[in-house]
Amino acid sequence: MAKIITVTSGKGGVGKTTTSASISTGLARRGHKTVVIDFDVGLRNLDLIMNCERRVVYDFVNVIQGEATLNQALIRDKRVNSLYILPASQTREKEALTFEGVEKVLNELSETFDYIVCDSPAGIEHGALMALYFADAAVVTTNPEVSSVRDSDRILGILQSKSRRAEKGLDPVEEYLLLTRYNPDRVERGEMLSVEDVSDILAIPLLGVIPESQIVLNASNQGLPVILEDESDAGQAYDDAVARLEGEEREFRFLKADKKGFLARVFGG
Amino acid sequence: MPDADALQTMPCFQLKGANVPLTALELRYFEVEAFEETLRDKIRQAPGFFRDIPLVVDLSRYKGPSSELDFFQLIGICRRHSMHVVAVRGGDEDQQRLARNASLALLPASSRPESPAGPDQETASQDTPSPEPTAEAARPVEQEQTVPAESRLITQPVRSGQQIYAPDGDLIILAPVQAGAEVLAAGNIHVYGPLRGRALAGVHGRHTARVFCQSLEAELVSIAGHYKISEDLQEKGWKAPAQIQLKENVLAVSPLA
Ligand SMILES: Nc1ncnc2c1ncn2[C@@H]1O[C@H](COP(=O)(O)OP(=O)(O)OP(=O)(O)O)[C@@H](O)[C@H]1O
Numbered sequence: 001m002a003k004i005i006t007v008t009s010g011k012g013g014v015g016k017t018t019t020s021a022s023i024s025t026g027l028a029r030r031g032h033k034t035v036v037i038d039f040d041v042g043l044r045n046l047d048l049i050m051n052c053e054r055r056v057v058y059d060f061v062n063v064i065q066g067e068a069t070l071n072q073a074l075i076r077d078k079r080v081n082s083l084y085i086l087p088a089s090q091t092r093e094k095e096a097l098t099f100e101g102v103e104k105v106l107n108e109l110s111e112t113f114d115y116i117v118c119d120s121p122a123g124i125e126h127g128a129l130m131a132l133y134f135a136d137a138a139v140v141t142t143n144p145e146v147s148s149v150r151d152s153d154r155i156l157g158i159l160q161s162k163s164r165r166a167e168k169g170l171d172p173v174e175e176y177l178l179l180t181r182y183n184p185d186r187v188e189r190g191e192m193l194s195v196e197d198v199s200d201i202l203a204i205p206l207l208g209v210i211p212e213s214q215i216v217l218n219a220s221n222q223g224l225p226v227i228l229e230d231e232s233d234a235g236q237a238y239d240d241a242v243a244r245l246e247g248e249e250r251e252f253r254f255l256k257a258d259k260k261g262f263l264a265r266v267f268g269g
Numbered sequence: 270m271p272d273a274d275a276l277q278t279m280p281c282f283q284l285k286g287a288n289v290p291l292t293a294l295e296l297r298y299f300e301v302e303a304f305e306e307t308l309r310d311k312i313r314q315a316p317g318f319f320r321d322i323p324l325v326v327d328l329s330r331y332k333g334p335s336s337e338l339d340f341f342q343l344i345g346i347c348r349r350h351s352m353h354v355v356a357v358r359g360g361d362e363d364q365q366r367l368a369r370n371a372s373l374a375l376l377p378a379s380s381r382p383e384s385p386a387g388p389d390q391e392t393a394s395q396d397t398p399s400p401e402p403t404a405e406a407a408r409p410v411e412q413e414q415t416v417p418a419e420s421r422l423i424t425q426p427v428r429s430g431q432q433i434y435a436p437d438g439d440l441i442i443l444a445p446v447q448a449g450a451e452v453l454a455a456g457n458i459h460v461y462g463p464l465r466g467r468a469l470a471g472v473h474g475r476h477t478a479r480v481f482c483q484s485l486e487a488e489l490v491s492i493a494g495h496y497k498i499s500e501d502l503q504e505k506g507w508k509a510p511a512q513i514q515l516k517e518n519v520l521a522v523s524p525l526a
């Protein structure tokens with residue numbers, strides 16, 4: 001039985017796809033057979049970040065509509081063993097993700113995988129609801145700003161009422177806050193909400209804080225999940241988050257602005 | 270296509286008894302502008318509450334002339350505000366004929382008087398028909414409480430976009446009420462956490478209802494239809510433990526020691 005982890009947010013552009021790529025890569029790197037599914041039908045971003053866009057032959061919708069088998073559609077990652085990608089269709093309508101179709105695919109994947117990571121589209125429409133319905137755990141990706149926090153809150157409400165677990169009266173979906181694009185300098189200047197502010201409002205466990213970093217952009221452009229940039233702040237922060245997802249305790253890093261003065265930085269003081 | 274044999278043995282539909290809660294709109298007189306104004310005002314107090322609800326127009330207290338009872342206008346105004354008039358209740362023969370012309374269903378008059386004001390989610394029950402329209406005089410605002418009212422206990426945060434309603438009694442929430450969330454109760458509302466959304470106590474018109482919260486950060490607080498929005502609430506007790514009550518028709522905030 002696979003654990004289904006949905007990366008969701010409500011608000012667009014907060015870093016869901018970046019997070020899905022890194023979390024799935026991180027889980028696979030820790031030895032778990034993992035598949036990451038792109039639910040963003042019509043946009044298709046995940047395969048770019050995973051650098052497999054040229055290997056897409058069949059997609060999620062083809063499988064749902066019986067035009068291809070799962071084995072034909074799954075793309076094996078070239079860097080990390082036991083990581084697979086199920087890409088979204090670029091041409092179909094969002095409604096092609098039928099409830100029965102999604103359920104069937106997830107059930108089939110569940111038989112052989114340890115983790116299924118679902119990259120949700122933005123919003124609270126059909127695609128997003130499909131991505132979160134079957135979730136066992138949700139990584140609520142949030143930027144430190146009021147509108148993103150509000151949308152995350154909305155998504156948490158939907159998880160509590162409209163998920164499979166809620167409808168069937170099972171244990172509730174595990175909810176985790178992942179704060180991304182965190183910029184301690186701007187927090188200190190009062191231009192962004194702090195970790196404390198956001199955790200306080202959303203009142204769910206904190207999975208990680210990913211600093212805002214140019215490295216994330218560079219990595220995405222090269223088709224590299226940033227967690228594989230082992231030396232970078234953002235890569236390490238994602239690695240911590242994956243470890244916490246598996247119950248490991250790790251101290252939170254990269255929360256404070258660099259206090260060192262210019263000279264200290266230059267001379268490595 | 271289901272095959273023809275199966276179709277013949279299977280009836281197209283089945284009728285079942287149903288007892289659904291409906292909101293009654295007790296009409297005293299009908300005047301287009303006043304009606305729409307009042308409707309708007311009600312909706313402003315509890316926006317989510319009225320969305321897409323079925324309405325029954327109750328004519329038992331209708332005092333205006335039947336000639337002014339333009340159901341087509343009334344239905345149109347309600348629809349503009351996303352409410353759907355499905356039937357009338359009570360009324361005399363003339364009024365019922367007008368209703369029938371407007372394709373509304375006719376329900377027997379209510380046998381018991383209702384409490385006035387507010388989003389009164391009461392059941393227009395069809396299982397106790399009473400042929401005679403009651404002509405009871407107006408009742409006092411507060412109905413006597415002979416049985417302890419049902420209170421409702423919520424232990425999870427009430428999130429943005431969610432709405433929680435205690436139609437008969439108090440609402441007790443052991444978690445935050447988030448910005449963009451709405452909580453409503455016939456009685457008091459207790460929030461053991463920050464109140465960041467909208468809280469409407471005494472929605473059936475109970476003036477003695479109160480709102481308590483551990484931190485007042487609300488978008489709106491209303492008691493028996495009298496309300497204050499965030500801007501006006503910030504003057505006193507903001508972000509502190511507070512209770513809000515109605516004093517001479519004005520909301521008063523006082524600290525919770
Ligand atoms: N920690 C970060 N630091 C800097 N840039 C980031 C960070 N995380 C994400 N980004 C950038 O933000 C943009 C949006 O990220 P991403 O596509 O992952 O968001 P999304 O939530 O999936 O968007 P959508 O809602 O459109 O699906 C991308 O350009 C990405 O590189």
Ligand SMILES: [Mg+2]
Pocket residue numbers: 016017018040045119120121
């Ligand atoms: Mg995305």
